[in-house]
Amino acid sequence: MENHCVHERTIGSNLLKNSNLSDSLRVHISDCVHCQKKYDLICHENSIIKEEVERYRASIDMKDHLTREVSLQLESYLEEVEKVAKFKKRYSFGSLKENIVSFGKGLTDPISLFILFVIAAFYLIQI
Amino acid sequence: MEVAKVSEFINEKCYHFANFLVDDDLQASQLALDVMQSFLAEAPESLSKIETDALRFEFFKRIYKLASVRRNHFKVDQHLDLSGRAAFFLTYVYQMPLLEVAKITASTEEQILAKVVSVRNSILSEQSKERGL
Ligand SMILES: [Zn+2]
Numbered sequence: 001m002e003n004h005c006v007h008e009r010t011i012g013s014n015l016l017k018n019s020n021l022s023d024s025l026r027v028h029i030s031d032c033v034h035c036q037k038k039y040d041l042i043c044h045e046n047s048i049i050k051e052e053v054e055r056y057r058a059s060i061d062m063k064d065h066l067t068r069e070v071s072l073q074l075e076s077y078l079e080e081v082e083k084v085a086k087f088k089k090r091y092s093f094g095s096l097k098e099n100i101v102s103f104g105k106g107l108t109d110p111i112s113l114f115i116l117f118v119i120a121a122f123y124l125i126q127i
Numbered sequence: 128m129e130v131a132k133v134s135e136f137i138n139e140k141c142y143h144f145a146n147f148l149v150d151d152d153l154q155a156s157q158l159a160l161d162v163m164q165s166f167l168a169e170a171p172e173s174l175s176k177i178e179t180d181a182l183r184f185e186f187f188k189r190i191y192k193l194a195s196v197r198r199n200h201f202k203v204d205q206h207l208d209l210s211g212r213a214a215f216f217l218t219y220v221y222q223m224p225l226l227e228v229a230k231i232t233a234s235t236e237e238q239i240l241a242k243v244v245s246v247r248n249s250i251l252s253e254q255s256k257e258r259g260l
Contacts, residue, residue: 016219016244048254049247053220056146062156063138069160070134074174077167078128 004034011035015042128175136177137163140221141186147216148194148209158197162189187217188231208246214239215246 007028014021021029029035058066137159146155166174166186176182191213198209210232217223217231218239225236232239 016247045247045251049219049250052250052254053147053216056143056150056155058138058142058146058156059152062142062152066138066142066156066159067134069156070137070163071130073160073164073167074128074130074133077171078130081171 005032007032007035008038011038012042015039015046128171129177133163133174133177136183136186140183141190144187144213144216144221145190145194147220148191148207148212149198150207154197158190158193162186162193165189184223184227184231187213187221187223191231208242210234211242211246214242218243219247 007025011021011025011029014025029039141159141162142155145158146152149155149158163174163186173182191209195209198207213232214228214234217228218225225239228239229236232242234242
C-alpha cells in the first residue's frame, strides 16, 4: 500500500511491535484520514493475532498436569536439601565444639579435678 | 524457592512460549519441564529468582535451544520457522527488548524485525484463509 501520510509508517512499525503510540501520534490519528485507516487496519489485524496467540495457552488439564509435575520435582528437591541440612547440623564442627565445652565443664567439680591431679602427678613421677 | 511461583511461570509463560514454538501440547509440556529440570540439576538456588528478567530470558533461551535440537524428532510440521516464531513471540507477545531476543535466537535486531513482520503476515494470511476471506 502506498504511503499517503508520513506518519503512517511510524504507526505501522509501532503497532507491529505491539508497542503503544505516543500521545502526539494519537492526536494526529484522530485528525488524519490516512493514518486513521492504517491504525484501524493494524488494530484489526492485531486482534486476529492475539486470538491466534491465545490458542497456544495451557488448557486447564495441561495446567493441572504441569502444576503437579513442577510441585513433585521441586518438593522432592527441597526435601533432599532439608535432609542434607539436618545431617550437616548433627555432625557439624559447631556441635563438636559444644561437646568439648560441656566435657570441660564436667571437669570443674572437685572430684574430677582431684582425679586429674593424681593422673598428672603419676605421669610426672614416671618421667 | 516458592513452588507456586515457579509453577505459575512454567504454566503461564514457558508452556505458552514452547507451545507456540512447536505447536504440539505434549512436546511443549516436555520442553518446559525438561528446562526446569535442567535448572534444578545445575543451579537450583537460581529458581528462587524466578521473577527476575535475567532468569526468565535464560528459561526462554533454553526452551528455544532444546526445541531446535529436538525438532528433528518432532512429528510436527518441519516447515515451522522456529527462530521466526521465537522472535515473533518474544518480541510481540512478551515485549522483550530486541537485544535480548537477538541473543536468544542468535540473529541481528534487523533480522528479528523482519521475522516478526513475516510471522505476523503468515498468521494473518493463514487466518484469512481459514475464515474464508
Ligand atoms: Zn497521518
